[in-house]
Amino acid sequence: MIKLISVIISTYNPNQEKLDLTIKHLEEQSLSKDCWELIIVDNNSSKDVKINCSPALSYQLIKEFKQGLTHARLAGIRAAKGELVVLVDDDNLLMPDYLENAASFFSANLNLGAAGGKILPAFDNEPEAWLADFYELLAIRNLGDEVMLARWDNTYPKVSPVGAGMVLRMNALTDYLNKEHLILDRTGNTLSSGGDNDIVIEVLKAGWEVGYFPSLELKHLIPPSRTTFKYISKLTKESSKSWVVLLLSHHICPWKKIPRYTLPIRKIKAWFAYKAWSNKTNYIKWKGACGTFDGLAT
Incomplete structure (x- = not known):
């Protein structure tokens, strides 16, 4: 059985309303608060990050001065005490059973190293029709209602989880944590990516399975600025x-x-x-x- 899950929110100059919603949905998790911890990583924001939550939710706020999502996630993982790590962006709304389902799946499958599920869009405004062709770039994914698993075969599996809501077994991260990291993820306002894919590849190459579990569901808050043609x-x-x-x-x-x-x-x-x-x-x-x-x- 999984005894403790570490939830890591990496944030950089967050939208306060969206960060508040992200935390609110964590407060509403069905999994007992004794079974998970919250670590918030401020990735060198230009002003102090304000955390609004109920007194019942304890959290650890750490600052990572090296700019970049990869650095922030590494800082959170290294501070984590859980057997599982859940990576949460500051605009992700996890469904109430997310952490409970994660604990169940990883307890039942001891070779499962990384997992993700459905990521549904929550647009502030209705986007233009052409955007649907590029949902994957916005970390929107729905691979159906069947559980799918994959192992390493020198290719990148379609079922691999993306960073938003990715659940990782801490024991599967040994090789990733000990490697020299190729920093591809966003740094400041750049739009490069790939850090989450790098994690998945290292987990697979270490002999673990990765999987898609549709009942791991979250909503991704997407502002109009991220739906423009430019x-x-x-x-x-x-x-x-x-x-x-x-x-x-x-x-x-x-x-x-x-x-x-x-x-x-x-x-x-x-x-x-x-x-x-x-x-x-x-x-x-x-x-x-x-x-x-x-x-x-x-």
């Missing part, structure tokens, strides 16, 4: 580059590296191949291709 275009390009760099670092990249001097002509050819001028979706996909080229030229 934002998604930039996010797509930077995420694509980060993904390639990550795959190269683990020697599982399916594409060959390319000379940097070929970048301009490749991007021009891709502009026409994707018909990037024709609509927003095609333009964003072209930006993703440009990011991939940039990654392969590193």
Whole structure:
């Protein structure tokens, strides 16, 4: 049985209303508060982070001065005392049974190293229709209602959890914690990513299973600023580059590296191949291709 879960919220200049909601949903967890701890990591915010919660909820607030989500998560994990770690962003609303379900799944499957579930969007405003093609970039995922598990086979499994709500067995993190970390995640206002994928790969390579459990459900609060054409275009390009760099670092990249001097002509050819001028979706996909080229030229 899992005796203690460590919930880690990493935050940087948070929206106070969304952070308050994130904590409120943790307060409403069905799992007894004696069975989990809350660690909040302030990732060098420009002003003090204010924590609003009931007196019944105790928490530990630590500050990580090294900028970047990876640094913040590492600080939280190293401060954690639980057998399980749950990574929560400061705009994630966990359903009331989230922690209880996590404890149950990991108690029943002793080879389970990492897990996630459904991440449903909660938009402040109704987004334009084209955004649906890029939900995955916004950590929105719904793989259905069946439990799915995967092991390492030198490829990245589709069922792998993403950072929002990711549940990790502490014993599965030994190799990840002891490695030299490739910092791909967001630092300040950059939109690079991949730190959560790096965790999953290290867990898999260490011999653990990863899984998708649909009853691990949370809502992701998404403001209008993250649904704009400009934002998604930039996010797509930077995420694509980060993904390639990550795959190269683990020697599982399916594409060959390319000379940097070929970048301009490749991007021009891709502009026409994707018909990037024709609509927003095609333009964003072209930006993703440009990011991939940039990654392969590193």
